[in-house]
Amino acid sequence: MGSGHMRLELRGITKRFGSFTANDAIDLVVEPGQIHALLGENGAGKSTLMNVLYGLYQPDAGEVLLDGEPVTFDGPGAAMAAGIGMVHQHFMLVPVFTVAENVALGHEPTAGAGLLSLGEARRQVADVAARFGFHVDPDAMVEDLPVGVQQRVEIIKALSRDAKILILDEPTAVLTPQETDELIEIMRQLRDAGTSILFITHKLREVRAVADRITVIRRGKVVGTAEPTAPETELASLMVGRAVSLGVERTPAEPGDVVLRVESLTVRDAVGTAVVDGVDLDVRAGEIVAVAGVQGNGQTELAQAVLGLVHPTAGSLHLDGTDLTGLSVRDRLRAGLGFVPEDRSTDGVIADFSIQENLVLDLVDAPPYSRRGAIDRGRLRRNAEQRVVEFDVRTSSVDAHAGTLSGGNQQKVVLAREMSRPLRLLVASQPTRGLDVGSIEFVHQRIVRERDNGTAVVIVSTELDEVVALADRIAVMYRGRVVGVVPGGTDRDVLGLMMAGVPLDEAVAQTAAHHTTLGALDTAPPTQAAQPTQAAQPEEEGR
Amino acid sequence: MSLATPVTENAPAPDDAGRLRPTWRGPIAYAVIALVALLAMPLRTPDGSTRFRLSTETDFAQIPTFEVPAAPTVWVLVLLAVALAALAAWWTRQGRRTGLWLPVVFGVALLLAFLTFVGAGRSAVIPLTSVATGTLFLATPLIFGALSGVVCERVGIVNIAIEGQLLAGAFIAAVVGSLTASAYMGLVAAPVAGALVGMLLVFFAVRYHVNQIIVGVVLNVLVVGLTSFLFSTVLAEDPGTWNQRQALPVLPIPVLSQIPVIGPILFRQTLLVYLMYVIVVALQVYLFRSRWGLRLRAVGEHPKAADTVGIDVNRTRVRNTILGSAIAGLGGAFFTVASGLAFGKEMTGGRGFIALAAMILGRWSPKGAVAAALLFGFADNLRTVLGTIGSSVPPQLLLMTPYIVTILAVAGFAGRVRAPAAEGIPYVK
Numbered sequence: 001m002g003s004g005h006m007r008l009e010l011r012g013i014t015k016r017f018g019s020f021t022a023n024d025a026i027d028l029v030v031e032p033g034q035i036h037a038l039l040g041e042n043g044a045g046k047s048t049l050m051n052v053l054y055g056l057y058q059p060d061a062g063e064v065l066l067d068g069e070p071v072t073f074d075g076p077g078a079a080m081a082a083g084i085g086m087v088h089q090h091f092m093l094v095p096v097f098t099v100a101e102n103v104a105l106g107h108e109p110t111a112g113a114g115l116l117s118l119g120e121a122r123r124q125v126a127d128v129a130a131r132f133g134f135h136v137d138p139d140a141m142v143e144d145l146p147v148g149v150q151q152r153v154e155i156i157k158a159l160s161r162d163a164k165i166l167i168l169d170e171p172t173a174v175l176t177p178q179e180t181d182e183l184i185e186i187m188r189q190l191r192d193a194g195t196s197i198l199f200i201t202h203k204l205r206e207v208r209a210v211a212d213r214i215t216v217i218r219r220g221k222v223v224g225t226a227e228p229t230a231p232e233t234e235l236a237s238l239m240v241g242r243a244v245s246l247g248v249e250r251t252p253a254e255p256g257d258v259v260l261r262v263e264s265l266t267v268r269d270a271v272g273t274a275v276v277d278g279v280d281l282d283v284r285a286g287e288i289v290a291v292a293g294v295q296g297n298g299q300t301e302l303a304q305a306v307l308g309l310v311h312p313t314a315g316s317l318h319l320d321g322t323d324l325t326g327l328s329v330r331d332r333l334r335a336g337l338g339f340v341p342e343d344r345s346t347d348g349v350i351a352d353f354s355i356q357e358n359l360v361l362d363l364v365d366a367p368p369y370s371r372r373g374a375i376d377r378g379r380l381r382r383n384a385e386q387r388v389v390e391f392d393v394r395t396s397s398v399d400a401h402a403g404t405l406s407g408g409n410q411q412k413v414v415l416a417r418e419m420s421r422p423l424r425l426l427v428a429s430q431p432t433r434g435l436d437v438g439s440i441e442f443v444h445q446r447i448v449r450e451r452d453n454g455t456a457v458v459i460v461s462t463e464l465d466e467v468v469a470l471a472d473r474i475a476v477m478y479r480g481r482v483v484g485v486v487p488g489g490t491d492r493d494v495l496g497l498m499m500a501g502v503p504l505d506e507a508v509a510q511t512a513a514h515h516t517t518l519g520a521l522d523t524a525p526p527t528q529a530a531q532p533t534q535a536a537q538p539e540e541e542g543r
Numbered sequence: 544m545s546l547a548t549p550v551t552e553n554a555p556a557p558d559d560a561g562r563l564r565p566t567w568r569g570p571i572a573y574a575v576i577a578l579v580a581l582l583a584m585p586l587r588t589p590d591g592s593t594r595f596r597l598s599t600e601t602d603f604a605q606i607p608t609f610e611v612p613a614a615p616t617v618w619v620l621v622l623l624a625v626a627l628a629a630l631a632a633w634w635t636r637q638g639r640r641t642g643l644w645l646p647v648v649f650g651v652a653l654l655l656a657f658l659t660f661v662g663a664g665r666s667a668v669i670p671l672t673s674v675a676t677g678t679l680f681l682a683t684p685l686i687f688g689a690l691s692g693v694v695c696e697r698v699g700i701v702n703i704a705i706e707g708q709l710l711a712g713a714f715i716a717a718v719v720g721s722l723t724a725s726a727y728m729g730l731v732a733a734p735v736a737g738a739l740v741g742m743l744l745v746f747f748a749v750r751y752h753v754n755q756i757i758v759g760v761v762l763n764v765l766v767v768g769l770t771s772f773l774f775s776t777v778l779a780e781d782p783g784t785w786n787q788r789q790a791l792p793v794l795p796i797p798v799l800s801q802i803p804v805i806g807p808i809l810f811r812q813t814l815l816v817y818l819m820y821v822i823v824v825a826l827q828v829y830l831f832r833s834r835w836g837l838r839l840r841a842v843g844e845h846p847k848a849a850d851t852v853g854i855d856v857n858r859t860r861v862r863n864t865i866l867g868s869a870i871a872g873l874g875g876a877f878f879t880v881a882s883g884l885a886f887g888k889e890m891t892g893g894r895g896f897i898a899l900a901a902m903i904l905g906r907w908s909p910k911g912a913v914a915a916a917l918l919f920g921f922a923d924n925l926r927t928v929l930g931t932i933g934s935s936v937p938p939q940l941l942l943m944t945p946y947i948v949t950i951l952a953v954a955g956f957a958g959r960v961r962a963p964a965a966e967g968i969p970y971v972k
Contacts, residue, residue, distance in 0.1 A: 054851075056972070077853025092848035094841050095964070105841050106852030108834040115833050157852075 005032035005194045006164035012062035022048040024220040035197045037211035042434050045220040046200050054086050055079040085158025089170040095143035103157045128156045148179035165196045177496030181516035184210045204232050209517050240437045248444045253472040256285035259456035265315035267301045275301045277480035288457040290471035298480035299460045303429045307339045336424030348414040351403030356384030358402045359417050391416040408439030429460040570635050573628035584660045588614045591664030598803050613663030620656035667932040675808045682920025687874020688898025689912035694867030699843035701967045703759025705871045706895025707766035711736035712875020714770045717886035720789035729880040737872015741865040752969035771888045790883030815881040827909040843963035846970040856970045900949040919945045
């Protein structure tokens with residue numbers, strides 16, 4: 001276990017979906033005991049390649065070689081049997097099973113008559129955990145474990161099946177910086193024990209921290225390989241295909257009056273758990289306040305409460321001094337609220353409506369877009385043609401369905417719609433999730449411009465890079481509470497600890513004592529004053 | 544489908560989140576029920592005593608008919624229920640979860656209190672043994688149906704077609720029993736009928752991703768229509784050949800059947816009931832402690848996770864749904880050969896749906912389903928008992944209570960009721 005060394009080679013892997021080539025003659029070699037990073041933007045074909053490697057897709061051309069022997073996998077079972085283990089981005093763990101049951105699933109030790117030998121399963125977990133110095137309770141219920149520990153369970157699951165090559169698919173998307181640091185430590189230990197690791201990511205700083213070798217893919221093709229010592233800018237331009245600026249240009253904020261006042265706001269979910277728990281927050285005109293936190297700590301519900309999609313059980317919301325709590329969503333929009341939802345494809349646009357219709361969803365019920373119940377088609381079209389140019393929406397026609405657009409262009413449609421009203425407050429949830437670098441730059445610029453026009457802006461983001469790039473102030477949420485509100489330039493390690501619920505002063509003290517691997521990168525290269533933004537794209541991919 | 548449910552929890556702090564702790568709804572429900580019982584029964588119990596009979600003539604030892612002073616007994620039993628409600632509240636406060644025994648003891652105490660209450664001051668003897676026997680008898684199809692539901696839903700397929708499977712089982716058991724002049728052949732044929740209905744269910748649900756509830760409802764209608772049609776044409780033409788009554792003999796188990804009280808209740812039964820015991824125990828053990836059960840539950844909770852460790856999700860679903868449907872079909876034999884009756888139109892009378900309720904009340908576990916089915920069976924049986932002892936309590940009122948209990952349970956008053964996460968969702972790669 002783990003001591004077996006294996007060399008993985010991909011030769012000319014090609015995978016097509018209809019006329020679209022997701023992987024185009026990809027060559028890749030992972031040497032034994034090497035951490036090989038596969039770097040690429042969302043949609044570059046990383047996931048497809050993984051699924052080919054894991055037996056979920058059959059390649060149209062090319063072959064996979066293990067120790068020089070060509071192999072074909074008809075399913076994950078076969079890939080696993082050959083020594084390939086995969087840690088999925090969305091964990092493949094049964095929440096209501098224990099750690100031992102999850103690890104055992106699929107290759108259960110039995111004690112005769114088909115009955116499980118849970119003692120044996122526990123011992124397997126303990127064995128692997130002990131060998132790599134993890135601490136995991138085999139009898140813990142997976143749903144009760146923190147995300148970082150769940151990921152460790154996934155790794156144990158792979159190792160307990162004698163995985164010699166471990167594929168980690170965007171493993172840091174759901175982790176705090178401290179958890180990421182622990183993961184990096186684990187990856188190094190595994191490598192030193194001879195396990196090969198294929199590390200899939202779009203985050204440059206992580207790649208540079210941990211990889212021995214880097215392969216960059218773009219639009220389904222390998223566009224280059226690099227050493228981890230290569231500068232971030234070089235990796236970024238290789239990944240994106242052009243020179244990119246590594247930051248958002250913005251002047252210091254000039255905050256005005258308080259626009260949004262949130263007072264002891266509490267939102268409960270269906271079970272009665274307080275998902276937003278007594279939150280106080282002021283947002284002033286002309287400033288960007290980022291609500292940071294690991295996914296699922298109440299940020300989504302906070303944003304929804306501001307718009308009126310969920311009803312708070314306690315507390316109040318004021319926009320320019322007007323109490324919002326009794327107002328309908330429409331009234332709030334009329335009061336100058338703009339909202340960019342977290343999941344643009346389901347909540348931001350109506351996929352089966354055309355672009356021009358999507359652009360006026362909020363205004364179509366009143367003049368000038370409709371009169372006496374009839375829609376003015378000509379005006380809709382003129383509006384759309386203008387917006388499409390203004391917001392750089394790449395489409396063949398304004399009659400195209402929103403569902404046919406790429407994520408970046410859909411997001412531009414959402415922004416164009418929300419910003420076509422005079423805004424007092426803009427709430428944007430995960431505004432750049434899953435977008436390509438070009439779109440991210442654009443979205444960030446528009447948000448900053450909106451701020452400069454005097455709008456109060458709230459960004460909800462789980463991406464620290466984005467938070468650091470945009471925020472004038474940062475409110476960190478943990479378990480429904482605001483742990484603290486800190487200035488925009490705060491050290492990312494401090495933010496990371498706060499995201500795990502550590503209070504500000506304690507977080508500062510801990511950070512002073514020990515920097516994380518990634519955090520230390522910040523201080524190392526003095527060349528980059530601005531934070532890179534292109535790492536600010538996240539987990540969701542291709543759904 | 545690929546929603547990452549695990550992402551919601553970050554670091555579990557015991558004082559926080561509320562999600563892992565038992566809710567207050569359970570204790571509140573117990574308290575309300577206990578309070579109602581307290582107001583309704585002890586003070587209004589007539590003077591005198593209640594007479595119970597426990598043994599039957601053939602037991603080893605005869606327990607004489609005994610009398611209990613009605614009012615004190617009712618007081619003790621109701622106060623026990625009140626104490627249990629308080630204990631549930633105390634445990635909830637401590638963050639402990641109550642086991643299955645608590646609702647069971649709570650229920651039994653109140654049921655005994657009720658029997659004492661209605662029998663107070665009357666000359667009639669309450670035959671506890673036959674109350675229990677009747678309960679088990681009426682619960683039998685519900686137990687089979689609920690177990691079928693447990694297997695199917697645990698693997699991720701909603702089986703609304705239990706009613707149809709029971710009816711198909713009843714029909715085929717009667718016809719095969721009649722043709723072969725053997726009740727046992729009918730018993731063998733019944734699960735096959737259920738399995739056939741199950742095959743139709745998975746064919747549409749797994750192969751074509753049709754909404755499982757719709758398929759189930761349609762199958763129920765289909766089976767009702769088909770059996771009624773055949774009944775009024777073929778069976779009614781020549782009942783002597785096609786629909787001759789056949790009865791499974793009662794097989795008293797030597798020694799065991801002579802144990803006082805439980806012997807006659809549990810061990811003077813037909814083969815069908817003995818099979819039921821075996822299935823209940825086997826499912827309870829194998830669902831939670833075997834490789835088969837682990838895989839089955841994984842497929843019902845997180846099919847993609849099961850797929851990535853090499854488990855064929857859809858094959859698992861197909862096989863186990865057919866297995867579950869066969870269990871329901873076997874239960875259908877209760878209505879005909881096990882009861883010694885000929886087939887009659889729509890003779891299952893909606894018990895398949897009640898079985899579903901029992902499955903939910905039993906929290907998708909075999910033993911819970913059995914407990915719930917027994918409760919429903921008892922309520923059903925009360926009508927007869929109340930008639931025997933000449934009570935004035937309207938039986939319809941009591942017949943309603945189990946369903947009110949079920950609705951409360953589904954609304955979350957009986958602790959955390961959580962269906963398998965992937966139930967009803969077709970698995971598409």
